[in-house]
Amino acid sequence: MKYWEIYKQHVLTQCIEPGIEETNLFYWRNSLFAMTVQYLLPLSVIAFVPGVYMAVVTDMTLLLITDLLAALTMIAIAFLPGLSLQFRKILLTFSLYMVSVVLLYELGMYGPGLLYLLVITIFAALIFEYRYALATVVGNLLICVAFGGLIYLDWGSSQVVVQYNMDSWIAVSSNLLFLCTVSLLLIPQLFDGLQRAFDRRKAVEEELKENQQALKISLEQLEEKNEELEKFAYIASHDLKEPLRMVQNFMYLLQKKYSEHLDKKANKYIHFAVDGAKRMTRLINDLLEYSRVGRVHTEKTEVDLNEVVDAIRRDFFEEGDESSDVIHANDLPVIEAVEVSAKMLFQNLVSNGIKYRDESRPPKIFISYEDLQTHWKFSVKDNGIGIHPEYSDRIFDIFKRLHAESDYSGTGIGLAICKKIVEQHDGEIWVESEPGAGSTFYFTMKKEWS
Ligand code: ADP
Numbered sequence: 345m346k347y348w349e350i351y352k353q354h355v356l357t358q359c360i361e362p363g364i365e366e367t368n369l370f371y372w373r374n375s376l377f378a379m380t381v382q383y384l385l386p387l388s389v390i391a392f393v394p395g396v397y398m399a400v401v402t403d404m405t406l407l408l409i410t411d412l413l414a415a416l417t418m419i420a421i422a423f424l425p426g427l428s429l430q431f432r433k434i435l436l437t438f439s440l441y442m443v444s445v446v447l448l449y450e451l452g453m454y455g456p457g458l459l460y461l462l463v464i465t466i467f468a469a470l471i472f473e474y475r476y477a478l479a480t481v482v483g484n485l486l487i488c489v490a491f492g493g494l495i496y497l498d499w500g501s502s503q504v505v506v507q508y509n510m511d512s513w514i515a516v517s518s519n520l521l522f523l524c525t526v527s528l529l530l531i532p533q534l535f536d537g538l539q540r541a542f543d544r545r546k547a548v549e550e551e552l553k554e555n556q557q558a559l560k561i562s563l564e565q566l567e568e569k570n571e572e573l574e575k576f577a578y579i580a581s582h583d584l585k586e587p588l589r590m591v592q593n594f595m596y597l598l599q600k601k602y603s604e605h606l607d608k609k610a611n612k613y614i615h616f617a618v619d620g621a622k623r624m625t626r627l628i629n630d631l632l633e634y635s636r637v638g639r640v641h642t643e644k645t646e647v648d649l650n651e652v653v654d655a656i657r658r659d660f661f662e663e664g665d666e667s668s669d670v671i672h673a674n675d676l677p678v679i680e681a682v683e684v685s686a687k688m689l690f691q692n693l694v695s696n697g698i699k700y701r702d703e704s705r706p707p708k709i710f711i712s713y714e715d716l717q718t719h720w721k722f723s724v725k726d727n728g729i730g731i732h733p734e735y736s737d738r739i740f741d742i743f744k745r746l747h748a749e750s751d752y753s754g755t756g757i758g759l760a761i762c763k764k765i766v767e768q769h770d771g772e773i774w775v776e777s778e779p780g781a782g783s784t785f786y787f788t789m790k791k792e793w794s
Contacts (some may be wrong), residue, residue, distance in 0.1 A: 355382045355422050361429050367542040369535055377433055377471045384436075385418045410446040414439050433471055437480070440464050445487060452503030458520050461487065465524040469531035477531070481524045488517035571639075578635040581628045588628065592621045623749070630757035633688070634742065637761060638768040641684045649676035652687050653711060656694055670698065673711035679720055679789060685765040690724070692758040693785050697726030699752060702780070719771060719788040730779040740773065762787070769793050 359378035364371045392415050399408035417439040421432045440460060448457030461484045469477035491504045495513050498505060508516070595618045603611055653673045661670070671694060679686070694709050701707035705727060714721040731739060731746065738744050742760035762785075766773040770790035777783035 352382055355385070358422060358425070358427075359429065359432060367546045369539050369542070372538075373471045374429065377429075377436075380467070380471075381418070381422050381432075381436070385422050388415050388418050404450050406446055407450050410443055414443050437464060437468060437476075440467070441483065441487075448487075448491065448504055449502045452507040453516075454503070454507075458516065461520060462523050462527070466527045466531065469527055474532050477528050481521065481528055484524050485521055488513075488521065492517065574635045574639055577631055578639075581631040581635070584628055585625075588621060588624055592618070592625070595621060623753075623755075627755045627757075630755045630761070634757055634761050634764065637685060637688075637764045641682045643682060644680055645683050646678050647681045647683050647686045648678045649673075649686070649690070649713075652676075652683075652690055655687065656691050659691070660694070660698065670707050671709045671711070674713065676711065676713060677715070677720060680791065680793070681769055681789065682765075685768060689762050689765045689787070692762050693724040696758060697724060697728055697783075699754070700726070700728040700783075702727065702729050702782075716788065718792075719790050721786065721788045723784050723786050725782065725784040727782040730781055731775060731777040731783050732779050733777070736775050736777065739775070 356378050359381050360374050361370070364374065366372075392411050395411035396408060399405065399411070417435055421427075421435050421439075427435075441464060444457045444460030444464065446457075447455040447460060451457065465477060465480045465484060468480040491502070492510070492513055494500055494502055494505050495508055495510055504513070595614060599611075599614050599618065603614070606614070650673070653671060653676065657671050690711070694711075697709045698707050708727045710723075710725045712723055712725075735744075735746055739746065740759045740763040743756040744760075745754060745756040747754075763773050766787045766789065770793040771788035773785065773787040775783055775785050
């Protein structure tokens with residue numbers, strides 16, 4: 345088996361032209377030739393044994409020499425270095441001609457000589473360009489005419505002369521030429537069709553490649569723009585913090601020192617201004633947090649989600665607090681994630697579940713997960729007011745809120761942060777909800793992400 349593989353590889357290197365693409369028909373023509381040589385060589389050596397036996401028994405020395413020459417030619421085609429591929433192909437065709445003429449001469453209608461001539465044309469149409477196949481038809485015609493001449497002159501001891509008369513030879517040889525011509529016409533048709541299909545495929549592939557390239561460039565530009573935008577958001581919100589702190593401080597001083605001297609209305613205005621400044625601080629902090637996801641918080645670690653949920657419980661409720669029976673979680677896995685981000689993700693979803701609770705019942709949050717082999721799938725389910733399906737996509741957009749500040753305070757950034765974190769972990773986030781019954785937020789996170 346090992347030697348057979350070595351032999352096959354050797355023939356392939358001799359009989360295949362490197363650098364031709366699979367979409368070029370000559371790749372397949374050459375492969376066919378190489379495979380023919382691969383199998384024909386051992387077969388011709390095997391055929392040599394009965395050939396020798398036959399030749400010795402029937403005293404046909406010419407056949408014996410031809411068999412020997414054909415086997416040697418095959419060896420040369422397969423192993424002789426330095427020959428061009430075209431020359432190897434021509435050598436094989438000549439060797440076939442030699443065998444077929446001798447078979448015709450020695451065996452006449454009892455040998456496969458005529459069949460060989462047909463095979464030569466078919467083979468030439470498969471491995472050469474069109475004009476070579478045409479040349480074999482002309483060659484076959486000349487051979488038929490030559491044997492016809494021998495029959496006509498009744499010259500020599502050939503079996504063709506012995507077995508055929510002129511009429512039967514014309515009938516047999518014209519049939520052969522007819523079949524050769526049909527092969528010559530049909531096989532190139534097939535190849536032309538194949539070449540057209542290959543060309544079309546190549547054109548489509550090239551177009552696809554160009555589109556992919558354009559898409560890649562657009563994506564890179566988009567990423568660059570996103571990065572710029574995030575940096576801008578970071579710098580803008582960072583720089584806004586200081587003047588805002590000043591406004592807050594002076595408002596506080598104004599309230600403290602002058603509230604007694606001001607009337608009720610003025611005090612109310614100060615209260616609004618302080619409230620507004622507080623909201624703006626929250627907004628800036630959330631914006632800063634949003635811009636940090638995937639930019640500042642990037643370090644991957646093993647995160648035990650049970651610890652994350654415990655920490656969230658501690659953040660929300662005092663120990664021993666009765667209302668601490670709000671967050672329920674299965675035994676959660678340890679995942680590979682950015683710890684700060686994972687915590688923020690669960691915290692935002694849990695706090696929303698509590699914030700948007702239905703006042704008619706105590707809030708309950710259930711956290712569970714599924715192992716999806718390549719991903720983790722988590723769900724955070726609440727029994728709150730629910731979300732109308734119409735908004736189930738838009739709530740993940742930044743600043744998108746469904747309630748007035750007076751009903752539920754917030755900045756509309758929490759879920760946008762969640763989405764960004766999930767995408768950072770190569771996952772997706774979505775919500776399923778029934779207004780009045782509660783919402784379940786699902787998200788996936790890839791186990792191995794980059
Ligand atoms: P915020 O809570 O600060 O308004 P979010 O981005 O966290 O911002 O949420 C966006 C909107 O989605 C909220 O204004 C709210 O209307 C809706 N929402 C989010 N979570 C829930 C929930 N668990 N139940 C009902 N509505 C929710």
